Amino acid sequence: MITQINTARTQLEALLNPELWEQNESYQDQTKRFLIKRLQLQSKIMLIAGVTLTAFFIWVNQETVHKIYAFKVGFLVESFILACWYSCRTSIGSRYPHLIFLCLSWCSTCVIQIDTALLFNYVEPLTNIWNLTFLTQATIVPVLWRMHLISQLGTIVCYVGLYIFFDPQLGYPLAHYVEKGLYLFWTGLVCVLSVYLYEKLRKKEFQATQELEIAKQQSEKLLLNILPEVIAEKLKQHPSTIADSFQAVTVLFADIVGFTELSTRTSPPQLVELLNQIFCLFDELAERHGVEKIKTIGDAYMAVAGLPNQRGDHAISIANMALDMQKALAEFNQKNNLSFRIRIGVSTGPVVAGVIGLKKFAYDLWGDTVNTASRMESHGIAGNTQVCEASYQLLKDSYILEKRGLIKIKGKGEMVTYLLQGVKS
Structure with a gap:
């Protein structure tokens, strides 16, 4: 390649x-x-x-x-x-x-x-x-x-x-x-x-x-900006279909609340610059916590821990990143006199990961865990991080989580969810 x-x-x-x-x-x-x-x-x-x-x-x-x-x-x-x-x-x-x-x-x-x-x-x-x-x-x-x-x-x-x-x-x-x-x-x-x-x-x-x-x-750098290093090496050595199954990972979805409305009253260059600054902060946090950024869709940010290199503390890494994302955005607002808030959804479970596309290829995830994380975000509360039951079981001993109760989730029915508040002292 x-x-x-x-x-x-x-x-x-x-x-x-x-x-x-x-x-x-x-x-x-x-x-x-x-x-x-x-x-x-x-x-x-x-x-x-x-x-x-x-x-x-x-x-x-x-x-x-x-x-x-x-x-x-x-x-x-x-x-x-x-x-x-x-x-x-x-x-x-x-x-x-x-x-x-x-x-x-x-x-x-x-x-x-x-x-x-x-x-x-x-x-x-x-x-x-x-x-x-x-x-x-x-x-x-x-x-x-x-x-x-x-x-x-x-x-x-x-x-x-x-x-x-x-x-x-x-x-x-x-x-x-x-x-x-x-x-x-x-x-x-x-x-x-x-x-x-x-x-x-x-x-x-x-x-x-x-x-x-x-x-x-430059090509190597561009490739590593698109794909994880392990996947990039596989793709260079064997340019064929790459797909792997992972039994335990934690997926994070984040969405900037009100950003779509802001786009109607802000010039395109200024809008893109703001979004870029925020996502750059998130990228730095992902690198710090060993989390793999998957993609951005509009003003949404998707990341995962536990792949392509498997690790046992994937839920902890995502939890730490979610808390730091909320903190980083609050500091960004204070510095720039803005009032952005984000909803974050977290889910743990099995996924399938692979590379798709012929020209503008991308490394993506599929599975119920991904859908659940997306629903945790879309049905969440602005300024909070909502996690599912599977993530709660891995985090409850080290983090403060507030039980939100039964929430009707589109396509999933009623689910018990929790709000991540912070780290236990």
């Missing part, structure tokens, strides 16, 4: 915007989890790749001193990567994942470039390692396109600084360096562009999912 939305949501650009984190904490947590997991994966891959490359260079170099240099460079870089991997598991890594991203990037580009320059006096650009790093980052961590761009620019700035400091002579023709520069430029551009497009797509998906989630929440 209501579409279930189980779409994973991330708005990745929020990593660079702390204000968005503060506005949507659940999104922040989800995004950080995604990033931390991907950075951990990248660290593991870089550790394995570093070991294999270091072993290769040690094997290729014939001179012992070069083997030692290769081992030192590899050990230093692996130590940086291992530190980044460990940081992902700490609170610092959770707060600043973009910094770990840059550290991982530069430890495989800048650190190697600096080490080779210091140890071997070799300042040629290691573009193979740079391109491998940039492509790996764009594939494994396809987020934070700005950080990808910063990592690439930082690598180039680091190299330019080394070149200026060591001032080496060009070992190859200029065309060789131009070719390498073009490959590096296009590799970096493709990586940044792919990450940017991916983030843009994910942002649109997040916005669409967020709108669907809002619509779902």
Whole structure:
């Protein structure tokens, strides 16, 4: 009936915007989890790749001193990567994942470039390692396109600084360096562009999912305003006929006396506003006492206790609510300088409850108990709560009830009824 939305949501650009984190904490947590997991994966891959490359260079170099240099460079870089991997598991890594991203990037580009320059006096650009790093980052961590761009620019700035400091002579023709520069430029551009497009797509998906989630929440709220939560869940899981029989519940009917006459001399907006204020008070009382509101018909209010979740104190809950309804209306009159009164009828017994309708469906009750409660209200006294014999038997030990005597009830004949006066001290 209501579409279930189980779409994973991330708005990745929020990593660079702390204000968005503060506005949507659940999104922040989800995004950080995604990033931390991907950075951990990248660290593991870089550790394995570093070991294999270091072993290769040690094997290729014939001179012992070069083997030692290769081992030192590899050990230093692996130590940086291992530190980044460990940081992902700490609170610092959770707060600043973009910094770990840059550290991982530069430890495989800048650190190697600096080490080779210091140890071997070799300042040629290691573009193979740079391109491998940039492509790996764009594939494994396809987020934070700005950080990808910063990592690439930082690598180039680091190299330019080394070149200026060591001032080496060009070992190859200029065309060789131009070719390498073009490959590096296009590799970096493709990586940044792919990450940017991916983030843009994910942002649109997040916005669409967020709108669907809002619509779902509104539908859920609307459904729960119409149906009890238990019945709403049943209807969503099994959209078929829902009907249950309850052997012991207490039904309440309330009617505002004189409200129909008031409608003839009051403007519609003012009339509806008054009725809404009164029924809102009744709704608050229903929630407070654990009573299920069934419906309103004109200026009549219907509620029940003991369903859909059965409870043994259903009569007591309705009695307390009825007394509070009379009190709440009296306070409302005093506050607004009005003179409304209500008749309340209460009846206890078995009912059948279910959902009816195809479009404007409703949860309703049927049975003699419902009819009796309605008659208790219509044959009652303004400003009082009239209960039947079955309700009286459940309330007599805890409440003050005045016997009204035999009353001729339409469709029921003569019945003994009682007026609920208050709670026994």
